[in-house]
Amino acid sequence: MKILIIEPFFTGSHKQWAEGYQKHSSQEVDILSLPGRFWKWRMHGGSVTLAKRYHKMKFQPDLILATDMLNLPVFQSLIKPSCPVAIYFHENQFTYPWSPTDNDVKHQRDKHYGFINYSSTLSADHIYFNSQFHLESFFTGLEDFLRQFPDYREIHTIEKIKAKSSVLHLGLDLHKFDPFKSVNNTKPIILWNHRWELDKNPDDFFKVLQILSKRGVDFNLVVLGEEFKNERTCFTHARTNFDKYILQFGYSHSFDEYAQWLWKAAILPVTSNQDFFGASIMEAVYCNTIPLLPLRLTYPNLFQVNQNPEIFYQSNEELIDKLENLLDNNAIVKGNNYQDIAKNFDWEIMAPIYDETLEKLKNDLHNRKIEW
Numbered sequence: 001m002k003i004l005i006i007e008p009f010f011t012g013s014h015k016q017w018a019e020g021y022q023k024h025s026s027q028e029v030d031i032l033s034l035p036g037r038f039w040k041w042r043m044h045g046g047s048v049t050l051a052k053r054y055h056k057m058k059f060q061p062d063l064i065l066a067t068d069m070l071n072l073p074v075f076q077s078l079i080k081p082s083c084p085v086a087i088y089f090h091e092n093q094f095t096y097p098w099s100p101t102d103n104d105v106k107h108q109r110d111k112h113y114g115f116i117n118y119s120s121t122l123s124a125d126h127i128y129f130n131s132q133f134h135l136e137s138f139f140t141g142l143e144d145f146l147r148q149f150p151d152y153r154e155i156h157t158i159e160k161i162k163a164k165s166s167v168l169h170l171g172l173d174l175h176k177f178d179p180f181k182s183v184n185n186t187k188p189i190i191l192w193n194h195r196w197e198l199d200k201n202p203d204d205f206f207k208v209l210q211i212l213s214k215r216g217v218d219f220n221l222v223v224l225g226e227e228f229k230n231e232r233t234c235f236t237h238a239r240t241n242f243d244k245y246i247l248q249f250g251y252s253h254s255f256d257e258y259a260q261w262l263w264k265a266a267i268l269p270v271t272s273n274q275d276f277f278g279a280s281i282m283e284a285v286y287c288n289t290i291p292l293l294p295l296r297l298t299y300p301n302l303f304q305v306n307q308n309p310e311i312f313y314q315s316n317e318e319l320i321d322k323l324e325n326l327l328d329n330n331a332i333v334k335g336n337n338y339q340d341i342a343k344n345f346d347w348e349i350m351a352p353i354y355d356e357t358l359e360k361l362k363n364d365l366h367n368r369k370i371e372w
Contacts, residue, residue, distance in 0.1 A: 001359055002028045004061035008046030009069040011036020012226065013170075013279050014090060020173045024351035027358070030059045039069065043116050047071040051078035063362050068092060072120035084365045086358070087124040088168070089134060091276055093117050094141025114145050121161045126361050128168040133298035134276040135167055168357060170277045171350035174286045174342060180259035181287075184266070186220060188327055189247065191265035193224040193258075193284055196235055199274035200225075203234045204316060208269060209242060211320055217327050221245040222261050224252050225280070262287035269323055270294060271316075278302065286342035292322055303341055311338070 003025070005018045010033035022029040032053060034046050047070055054075075064085045066072055072087055093113035121127050129135040139158060146153045190209065194200040212219065221242050223235070227250060239249055252258035268284045269292045275281075277298060285291055293299040295312045305312055313319040343349070 001062045001355075001362060002030070002060065003358060004059060004064050005029065005031045005033075006050060006064060006066040006070055006075070007031060007033040008042040008050060008067070009036045009039055010034060014067060014069070016173065016279075017090070017170060020171050020347050021351060021354055023173070024171070024347035025355055026352070027355050030057075030061070032057065040113070042069055043071060043113055047075035048078065051075050054079050063358055065358065066120075066124075068117060068120070070120065071116050073123040076123055084125045084362055085123075086126040086128060086361060087120055088128045088130070089117075089138065089276075090130060090170075092134070092138050092141065094145050095137045095274075111145070111148070114141075118142060118145065121165075122157060125164065125365055127161065127165040128357075129165065130168070130170045130277045131298040132167050132301050135165060137276075168354065169345055169350065170279060171347045171354065172279060172282055172286075172342075172345050174283065174346040175348065176255075177259045177262065177283065177287055180256055180263060182260045182263045184264035187218055188266035189220045189222050189261075189264055190323075191222050191224070191262070191268045191284060191289060193262065193268070193280045194272070195226045196232055198232075199272060201271040201273045202232060204271040205269060206234050206238050206241070208271070208316055208320055208323065209238075209245075212324060212327070213242070213245070215324065217324050219245060219327055220247050222248045222265060223250070224248065224258060224261060227251050259287070262289060265289045267292060267323065267326055269319060270299070271319075272297065275299070282342045282345055285338050286346075288339055290326065290338065292319055294319075303338075308338065308341075 005021070007014055007018050010018070010031075014036065018031050018033070022031060032050055034042060034049060050070070051074075062083050064081060064083060066075070066085065066087045068087065068089045068091060070087070072085065076085060094117065129138060139162060142161075143155065143158055146155055146158070192202070192205060196202065209221070223238070223246070239246070248261060252261065262284050265284060265287070266289065268281065268289045270278075270281060271294065275297045281291055281293075291303065291311055293303060293312050295305065295314050299305075300312065303311065313322055
């Protein structure tokens with residue numbers, strides 16, 4: 001089977017996902033993409049450019065797998081596909097938090113992007129979400145979104161969209177970390193390896209570390225992750241406030257260096273307010289870093305809260321206590337069983353699941369009739 005991935009925002013986790021599936025699939029997978037910048041313009045105009053490029057391709061797919069950054073109805077109208085078209089949601093524009101300083105928020109224009117997501121689910125043959133939490137929060141957000149409009153809200157379409165939706169977890173290339181196993185023989189390292197963005201809640205992360213510091217708890221600090229042009233204030237202050245603890249502060253431009261830090265790290269305290277999957281967390285956990293996770297979002301499901309209650313917290317106070325206990329009582333065990341959770345999402349396991357799922361969609365689709 002020939003599968004074409006359409007990715008208007010080809011960078012970061014979106015790029016890793018597309019290339020990872022292409023590399024590990026037993027199917028013939030090609031990628032049609034645009035550079036990962038100007039995300040709003042990609043959602044509005046990317047479909048036109050990608051449709052033009054599609055017509056120039058010799059590759060004739062049996063199935064198209066687009067992502068949530070594509071205006072799918074526009075793309076379909078321009079290429080008139082003769083094969084099934086599915087869409088994969090890495091994130092969505094109903095529940096993903098907007099920066100309060102964004103101009104679209106100021107001018108109340110941010111609903112445009114949610115409507116692109118909505119119309120794309122209407123036109124897709126099937127919709128995949130990267131976690132159960134994402135699927136559920138999407139439909140909650142969609143109903144709230146539609147109820148904002150004055151009339152003809154088409155609430156009934158939600159059930160129609162649900163009927164063709166399912167979970168297909170993110171695949172990760174975790175085995176590439178294996179050659180970089182290294183040992184930390186110094187103080188335990190606390191790790192941050194997320195984007196430097198509002199939704200990852202860095203303010204609480206550094207507040208927690210500040211309290212540990214005042215209590216005299218000793219640790220080292222490694223802050224990784226993608227930086228942006230306008231650095232958030234909390235990161236600027238952290239460079240000074242935690243100077244004596246810092247081993248690394250800033251983006252690792254070498255994957256080798258990034259992987260080595262993950263293997264050396266002891267604890268990953270997560271404070272995120274939004275996460276549909278948590279790829280960076282899975283990478284750290286695969287490298288035997290112990291996660292401390294808030295009891296919210298996708299984490300209780302993916303990290304099996306019933307089997308692993310010790311890695312969850314419900315308040316910053318509980319996070320501080322658990323973190324201090326690990327650091328003070330030598331309770332950090334590298335080689336913990338949490339790594340097995342992450343292993344389930346390696347492409348070695350996930351690629352055959354994708355292949356089977358997409359093959360079944362192609363074969364079953366002619367039997368499906370959806371009435372509007």
